[in-house]
Amino acid sequence: MDTLVKKPIIIYAESTPNPSSMKFVANQLLVQDGATAQYLSKAETKGSPLAQKLFEFPFVKAVFLASNFVTISKTDAIQWEEVTQELRDFIRIYLNDGKAVITELPKQEVAVDNTFTTKKEVFTEHAAPTTEIEVKIVEILEQYIRPAVEGDGGSITFTSYVDGIVTVQLRGACSGCPSSTITLKAGIEGLLKRMIPEVKEVVAEAV
Numbered sequence: 001m002d003t004l005v006k007k008p009i010i011i012y013a014e015s016t017p018n019p020s021s022m023k024f025v026a027n028q029l030l031v032q033d034g035a036t037a038q039y040l041s042k043a044e045t046k047g048s049p050l051a052q053k054l055f056e057f058p059f060v061k062a063v064f065l066a067s068n069f070v071t072i073s074k075t076d077a078i079q080w081e082e083v084t085q086e087l088r089d090f091i092r093i094y095l096n097d098g099k100a101v102i103t104e105l106p107k108q109e110v111a112v113d114n115t116f117t118t119k120k121e122v123f124t125e126h127a128a129p130t131t132e133i134e135v136k137i138v139e140i141l142e143q144y145i146r147p148a149v150e151g152d153g154g155s156i157t158f159t160s161y162v163d164g165i166v167t168v169q170l171r172g173a174c175s176g177c178p179s180s181t182i183t184l185k186a187g188i189e190g191l192l193k194r195m196i197p198e199v200k201e202v203v204a205e206a207v
Contacts, residue, residue, distance in 0.1 A: 011092040013084050016071065016153040021062075021173035022080055023153030024091050025069045030101045036066040036155045037106050038171045047104030050094060059083060064154070064172035065102060071153035071172040134161050136196055141168070145188055149174060156188070164200030166192060 007028075014023040030050075031037065039045045040062050042055035051063040054072060062073035072087060074080070095101075129135045138158050149156045154174030159167040168188070189202035 009095040011088050013088050016173035018173040021071050021073045021153055023069050023071050024088060029068050031065050037102060039063045048102045050101045066155050133198055137161055137166055140195055159205050164198060166199055166202045167205050169205045
């Protein structure tokens, strides 16, 4: 009788443009394709057993999950060469033991009529475009920008388009990266301006 052999999970580390962040890539999806989740403290990790465990490392200050990778941001007190192998081994063993990555996507506080309410923060799609220009913006972000940003261990989502100004949200390694302003202006803004003349500027929304 044939026995189904489970494919072992392999993890490798990739540096990112952000010197404080390292991308740990798996040979299988870790979260639902298109979804992302960012955790900036251990208090936020209730719905992610993996992120909760990673915050037990004293040098971890942020965890970002998307597709088949985990981006970890560290404190300045330690160098990557001191901890990369340790994190890589920990994630590999954790996943090969079949433990959960995310059980519930994060929630965020949002203002509604000057009061705050909690809603589930599901990052499976960009903000829904309502005009022809917004549709074009989202298509360009998806086709040309998103793959490159994910390659650097981050994510980009469309937030709004008002009076020629496109607002996007950057997460993961792109959040707080010293080169993110150059990427935003020279890369994203330049491309959108060339392809959509109505676009005047691209700004990043604070996370």
